[in-house]
Amino acid sequence: MSTPPTPTRRPRERSSPWTETTLDDGSGTPLRVRIHDTLADRAVGALVVHFHGGSFIAGDLDSGLAMARLLQSAGATVVSVDYPLAPDRPFPAAVESGYAALLWAYRQRSRLAGRDARLFVAGEEAGGNLAAALAMVCRDRHRPVLDGQLLVSPMLDARVGTASMREGHAGASGCRWARGWCAYLGCGAGAEHPYAMPARAERLSGLPPTQILTAEDDPLRDEALAYAQGLEQAGVEVRRAVLAAPTGWPCSLGAPDTGAWGETMHHHLTEFLAPGVQISRPACS
Incomplete structure (x- = not known):
């Protein structure tokens, strides 16, 4: 478990209007995205494509607003994606729509965040799953090249049976995640696909x-840390942090008031998105 960093103070909240547009993702249904312009100097040059939580079956651009604003306050231009939800559109619909949005953001990066903008994917809970999946898609399809992925309390393992799930007394929330997985995976044909369940991926290199980021009281903590370990063993550069309880994650990630954990999270986001960040990789055992 990492030692909590000394929190850095977030910029004073100020008006942060957004713009919205729709994209053609090839599905026949317009894909809505919301663009939050950076509050920092454009020289920071971070463009983040962001995916909200909601267990694959709920959530929208408004429920992801708090996380988008945290990313924005860390210096990024943020493109939040209103991806299709299960069960109406199960896997791989959200992944393919997300990839279409990512390609669009990449092609528009000069206008959105500057010519040399670095490109990231980010998401919380189910959105963390999509961000992890899209990192694999970009690797496998050879474009675009990502500068990083940022996974916050990610929902990665459909088995929903970790110790942190049991310790967290997930109760109805655990049932919600199980229902979400069932709806997302449909009849189960995609259950073993790494884009559907990154925790089961056999190839994490590249x-x-x-x-x-996870938390002591996060029911999704163990699957997040197991994924971090798998990435490290595959030679991927990883930063991981377990925030002190109480956080109420992942449910509280959609709340406008981030509470005591907001400053610590801002510190981690700002460090990771900073230009020229160097990430030390632990030696593999």
């Missing part, structure tokens, strides 16, 4: 530098 993925971009990764920041994984």
Whole structure:
């Protein structure tokens, strides 16, 4: 478990209007994205494509607003994606729509965040799953090249049976995650596909530098840390942090008031998105 860093103070909240547009993702249904312009100097040059939580079956751009603003306050231009939800559109619909949004952001990066903008994917809970999946898609399809993936309390393992799930007394929430997985995987044909369940991926090499954030009281903690370990063993550069309880993660990640953990999280986001960041990789055992 990492030692909590000394928190850095977030910039004072100020008006942060966004713009929205729709994209053609090839599905026949317009894909809505919301663009939050950076509050920092454009020289920071971080463009983050962000995916909200909601267990694959709920959530929208508004429920992801708090996380988008945290990323924005860390210096990024943020493109939040209103990806299709299960069960109406199970796997791989959200992954393919997310990839379409990622390609669009990459092609528009000069206009959105500057010519040399670095490109990241980020997400919380189910959105963390999609961000992890899209990092694999970019590796396998050879474009675009990502500068990093940022996974916050990611929902990665459909088995929903870790110790942190049991310790967290997930109760109805655990049932919600099980329902979400069932809806997302549909009849089960995609259950073993690494893009559907990154925790089961057998090939993790070649993925971009990764920041994984979880918390002591996060029911998704163990699957997040197991994924971090798998990435490290595959030679991927990883930062991981376990925030002190109580956080109420992942449910509280959609709340406008981030509480005591907000400053610590801002510190981690700012460090990871900073230009020229160097991530030390632990030696593999």
